Amino acid sequence: MATNENLASWDGLGYGFAADTEAFVQADQCLLMAVNPLVKIGQLEHCLNAYRQQGGDFVTKQADPRAWVLIDARRQSLILASDPIGLSNIYYAQTHDGIVFGSSADFVIRHPDVGTEISVQSIYDYVYFHHCPSPNTIYRQVKKLEGGQYLIYQDGEISLKRYWQPVFQERMSGNLHQAGQELRQLLVDTVGSMAETEKNTGAFLSGGLDSSSVAGALAQVFPGQAKTFSMGFPVEGYNEIEYANIAVKHFNTRQHEYYVTPEDTVAAVPLIASYYDEPFGNSSALAAYYCAKLAKDNGVTRLLAGDGGDEIFAGNERYAKQMLFDHYHRLPGFAKLALEAGLYRLPQALAESKIPFKAKRYIEQAKTPMPDRLQDYNYLHRHDINDIFQAGFLAQIDVAEPLQLLRDCYRRPENASTLNRMLYLDWKTTLHDNDLVKVNRMCEMAGVEVYYPLLDQRIVDLSCRIPSMDKLKGQKLRWFYKQAMADFLPDRIINKPKHGFGLPFGIWLKDHQPLKELAYDAIQALKKRDYFQPRFLDHAMEMHQSIHAAYYGELIWILMMLELWFQGKRL
Structure with a gap:
């Protein structure tokens, strides 16, 4: 819990952030706190000076927008700002005499004036999205900021504004070859700034475009010493270790692998469900946890992840289909x-x-x-x-x-193409509300930090300069990105079919008795809550056992994680 004696007189304020995720500066009864350990004190001092000169308007004029908290004790005011994409979450709740905020809903509900009444709307939204979408949370009183948004609290009132919107361009100044060279240099520079030492820094490596790009950049920062970590599954159609090892050989990384088993799932699932501060139904969280744990067990305390490349450079099949x-x-x-x-x-x-x-x-x-x-x-x-x-x-x-x-x-x-609107939508629904939550929490649970080089603001801004027709050329996904990386990544990785950290949960669930007991017992317990039709829950289990094990397995996972979250929180 962060504390500050000069601000203790403001009785309506409560806040909590993880101790290792903040830097702060303080002057004239103002406290400016960064929700990112990579922010330098000098950057914070510059922002604080800008606030003194411009007031709250300085938020919209930041050259390098970040997530931060500004508390002005003299004016009894508060500003909370998320970063443009929303790499981390900021939660808040208004009380009868103030506001409570923090980096997780768990922090916020610890305050005695914040209730834990469940939002039934968020239960429905969870089933719809498989997570609780911003700006709402699982708790009726608690909200969370979206990417590029800021909150001002003063005189007992909350106002929400947006300080950042992408400006998508359809005409380039320069050419694609130059933009590709710029992208590669930015990636190496960003990885270099995020890496700490060759001993304590590593990279996730699934064998896909993004993780291979990040691993390759780390190999340039630490030649012959870059550590990479991959998950495998002993089930046909779910294992990508082959592609990960292509990247390992190409970049000469120090590879570590682990094969997740049904027994691992039984052991970790209840812990994972309760570790999240809201119900979370993305089954690839299991692989993310064991990958982060593997890194921690091998002395790595900082991981670089490849998340975001598909969403900023048009790599998902649904874009081409639409x-x-x-x-x-x-x-x-x-x-x-x-x-x-x-x-x-x-x-x-x-x-x-x-x-x-x-x-x-x-x-x-x-x-x-x-x-x-x-x-x-x-x-x-x-x-x-x-x-x-x-x-x-x-x-x-x-x-x-x-x-x-x-x-x-x-x-x-404004003035965005259909493709760019889909990308922007995914920055919220796929990244901020889902994938980043998944990786952030699982790395935190394993005891490691995580950073996202491809979501560095300079790379996001570069992606906005690439015309839609070059991001997605016809039905060719990530055309610009693949051209930019053609001499950097192996051909087999550039041309590999789309995959990910999928979990063969539905397949395992058919025959693994302990896993079946864990899942089905949770769904039986869910019948006691006033949400679902009992016959629907029975039908989901019957359909999983009879046909479409993978399809209905995902539904079972979503329902199981909801009930295990309730049990873990004792609600």
């Missing part, structure tokens, strides 16, 4: 009418055949506006929610809220 629907909207109006009329007038036998069925499905999806179309396969859109949730629960929530959160974010950038 761009296909734009072709439909380019057709003249009469052509669309003729196509639809022809398809829907076909004889029934022909209409149900493969090609006409797919054509009608394509038109149906194309006519769904963005970003709603991205959620076409969401479980809660494919099934009747009355069969999933209890009527009393549904009466308390807004089932349209998750989509509205997505729409608000998607529409926020």
